[in-house]
Amino acid sequence: MSSEGQYERQGEQQVVWTVVGTDIGPLLLAATREGLVNVVFHATDAVREQALTRLASRLGAEPVEAPGAPPLAEAIRQVEAYFAGTRKDFELPLDWALISGFNRQVLRELASSVQYGTVVGYGDLADRVGQPGAAQAVGAAMGANPLPVVVPCHRVVERDGGIGGFGGGLETKRTLLALEGVLPQPLF
Structure with missing residues (x-):
């Protein structure tokens, strides 16, 4: 078969x-x-x-x-x-079986509301799901994201303008943000 x-x-x-x-x-x-x-x-x-x-x-x-x-x-x-560079939004059915609870809530909010070419702070995302002050928990949810790129955890950054962490590595995060026009392309 x-x-x-x-x-x-x-x-x-x-x-x-x-x-x-x-x-x-x-x-x-x-x-x-x-x-x-x-x-x-x-x-x-x-x-x-x-x-x-x-x-x-x-x-x-x-x-x-x-x-x-x-x-x-x-x-x-x-x-x-x-x-x-010809697609800005993913239109795929997603299976959320690998994530639950707060993490799933945060990732669903991220997927539905943070558009291509934009970023959101960890604290702002916590506010959006009704959990003000839960910025660190949002960071943990991003680290647990089973669907990176498609559920765009690379678009979540620090409030002070820092890039924040990333499970795929900071260079990968920079590359994805540059692809979306959020960061300048590296010079070399």
Whole structure:
């Protein structure tokens, strides 16, 4: 049975994945029937294997490589268009199974309200979800984001104008913000 056929079996949780080359390095994209469930930065062999093991454990299904599976094919198109500068918004179904509670609330707010080419402070995002003073908790939610790039945690910065932290590394954050016109492109 093809990997796409395995994805279609009814009654079982299915997880499909692929790796896409981007301007910030290889990204692992993983999806379930519900939608895109995970994006992993720097998806070298070792990182990929660790991420797939973690996904199998958390979702109860062995991930299958299937770049042609419907949710992944569309995600690949949209990620490639984003990095080409021809897409500003992701219009993908998302599976929030890897995140819950406050973190999910913050990430959903981020995804729905912080547009391409703009940034928001950690404290401002805390205010938006009705938790003033929870800037550090918002930072933790950004670090736990299972869907970076698509749920744009790179757009969250420090109140004083600092870039803040980033799970994909500060150079990756700078590159994404430069792509969106928030930061100047590096000179070299």
